[in-house]
Amino acid sequence: MKYYYDPQNRLPYKKRLRNRCIAIAIFVAACALIVSCIFKSGERAAQPKGFVVNGNDPSKEWIKDTLRVDSSIIDSLKEAHRAIKVKDPLTESAAKSLFGEAKASAEAVSKESERKEDLENTQAAITAAVTPENPPEVEIVDSVHIKNQKDVFLAEKIDIMLRRFKPMHSAILVVEPNSNEIIAWGETKDYKVQNAPDYISRNTFPAASLAKTVTIAAAMESNRYSLNSPIPDRGAHHTLYKNQLRVPENYAGPTIELQDAYAKSANPPLGIIGLNVGAKRLRDAAKMLGYNTNFPGGLPGRSNYAPPDSGYGLAEVSCGFIQSTTLSPLLAAAQVRSILAKKPLEIPWAKDLEGIAPKQRIALDVGKFSENTYYGLRAAMLRSVTNGTARKHLSTKNMARKNFNALNIGGKTGSLDGNDPNGRYEWFMGFAQSKEDPKKAIIVVIMQVHDLQGYRSQPACQVAAMIMNYWAHQKLWQTN
Structure with missing residues (x-):
């Protein structure tokens, strides 16, 4: 069986350029999702245990924000996927592949954040158990x-x-x-x-x-x-x-x-x-x-x-x-x-x-x-x-x-x-x-x-x- 390229069925240049832009946007959105999750996790770990802002636990607020960001990005990815259902099978396949990778990355980041949270809670409990009640005395230098x-x-x-x-x-x-x-x-x-x-x-x-x-x-x-x-x-x-x-x-x-x-x-x-x-x-x-x-x-x-x-x-x-x-x-x-x-x-x-x-x-x-x-x-x-x-x-x-x-x-x-x-x-x-x-x-x-x-x-x-x-x-x- 021979495969050949038929220039008559090729999409117009403007549509091909649009599809490429959409594919790039999907990739950038996936990267932004991963970076956002990492920085949010670092900020949450830097806050002291029991820290409350406006009556809310920042860890819970972070989870809600993350879910909102994840849902909005996933919705945009779905819209992009629907928008590129065109006759060019190569473009459609690339878009589906990017969409799948972005979704998998989002799920992996979510699981990693949950694992880090459990680990931090365990470390905080151990630290509280071994930390002495009285801190070591600071040496005072007498220069007389x-x-x-x-x-x-x-x-x-x-x-x-x-x-x-x-x-x-x-x-x-x-x-x-x-x-x-x-x-x-x-x-x-x-x-x-x-x-x-x-x-x-x-x-x-x-x-x-x-x-x-x-x-x-x-x-x-x-x-x-x-x-x-x-x-x-x-x-x-x-x-x-x-x-x-x-x-x-x-x-x-x-x-x-x-x-x-x-x-x-x-x-x-x-x-x-x-x-x-x-x-x-x-x-x-x-x-x-x-x-x-x-x-x-x-x-x-x-x-x-x-x-x-x-x-x-x-x-x-x-x-x-x-x-x-x-x-x-x-x-x-x-x-x-x-x-x-x-x-x-x-x-x-x-x-x-x-x-x-x-x-x-x-x-x-x-x-x-x-x-x-x-x-x-x-x-x-x-x-x-x-x-x-x-x-x-x-x-x-x-x-x-x-x-x-x-x-x-x-x-x-x-x-x-x-x-x-x-x-x-x-x-x-x-x-x-x-x-x-x-x-x-x-x-x-x-x-x-x-x-x-x-x-x-x-x-x-x-x-x-x-x-x-x-x-x-x-x-x-x-x-x-």
Whole structure:
């Protein structure tokens, strides 16, 4: 059977154009119906449960409006269908197809709206069942303790970081080395920011690897070691086994320089150094760094350093692998300041920290290291940032490149479990000093206690980098 097109039975051009317009109108009407139903459903869901307008439930009004719109569109579609019952079978078939699709779409939208309504009612019931009657309390920030500090802007930055990072327990101390004055501080207890300090002068915190500063100071004071002296490097750096301390007489194994052993916080090499220099030199060096000293007014509390005369316990104390060696953040800041200024120890002071820090500068008769030892201690702290444990976070990852390149940054990290308060202690003590103008510098000490089984906040080195970066923005690029 052949099919052919007969031009004699073709509709006039005007009728064909009319039929096409009607088909397009049907398609547009179907799309408008679908869009209208979607927007109506969104408006109804946005209204609160039980919301009434002019005494009527808007959900019922929406259903009535939808039914009216649906009926009017369907009527128009029927009229269009009757209007295009012409001799052209192709046009009639297309119109019927569009009419069927529009009707099916309207029915599908109606069923979907009913399903969404049931789902929303179920969700509202569940929400009402689990929502607490009393909403959580909004934290009120008391800014009085911020405004009373020397550097208000830096103190506010510290407060913001503590509220953002939420360490379980922490103490942050910032000191200006030239005047040795405390310019900013911040503390948290049980994840809450404190309005008055307490941890800054407490002496119950294990010094951890910060005690290695005593060991290399004693080593350089003995004139038996320099920064480049090779030390036997046996086993992992974070462990301290007795076999790691037993060095054969003709040892030919791997070694590590003294400055790198300090920078990388290697326990066995520092333990070996402590065994070689002896307990007496360690005690003398610790005394010059403020350990075992009763300070005027008890500010800060007495930090303990008690190495035995020999044996494994001496190695433990030498590398800070013991909880009995304690340190307060205030004394840690004093140690960094003494190294940076090459002067005898002096406790940082503040006018507004009654019972926490001295109110004025007080000279202490604890002795002084040689110039060579001060130089070596500072170089070893710089090495910790360039090649050691502080390298990852005290970098351009957390500091502007311009600020990082303009500063000499040094420090020491440490971590150890402790009991008062209980948790994992993490330390950083260090300094940032302008290369162009060494008088522009700050000392930063951070002590954090993390939950042994739970959440840990930002690393202490990262927090220190952010503080140094903020300080550099304010102080290094000031224009007169």
